[in-house]
Amino acid sequence: MQKKIPQRQCVACRGHFDKRTLGRVVKTPEGNIVFDKTGKVNGRGAYVCLNVACFRKAVKSNALQRALECQIPSEAIEAIEREIGGNDAG
Numbered sequence: 001m002q003k004k005i006p007q008r009q010c011v012a013c014r015g016h017f018d019k020r021t022l023g024r025v026v027k028t029p030e031g032n033i034v035f036d037k038t039g040k041v042n043g044r045g046a047y048v049c050l051n052v053a054c055f056r057k058a059v060k061s062n063a064l065q066r067a068l069e070c071q072i073p074s075e076a077i078e079a080i081e082r083e084i085g086g087n088d089a090g
């Protein structure tokens, strides 16, 4: 028997994926928007695929803002894009 891996929904493409293949964007209790790779950051979170296209779509469609119930500062967006994009981001 294989252990069932929890699935989460990407707020951009609405696909359901294995939790490990998604990134979590979290609004911390301090009100900061951070990218959580470990799944351990406290706060309200929303899942997106680990690709910049899905993240941008989530921001552009306001899906992320709705999920986190707040606006997302452009510095946070840029920082998260860098984290998702890894080494090849600019």
Ligand SMILES: [Zn+2]
Pocket: 010, 011, 012, 013, 014, 015, 048, 049, 054
């Ligand atoms: Zn997605």
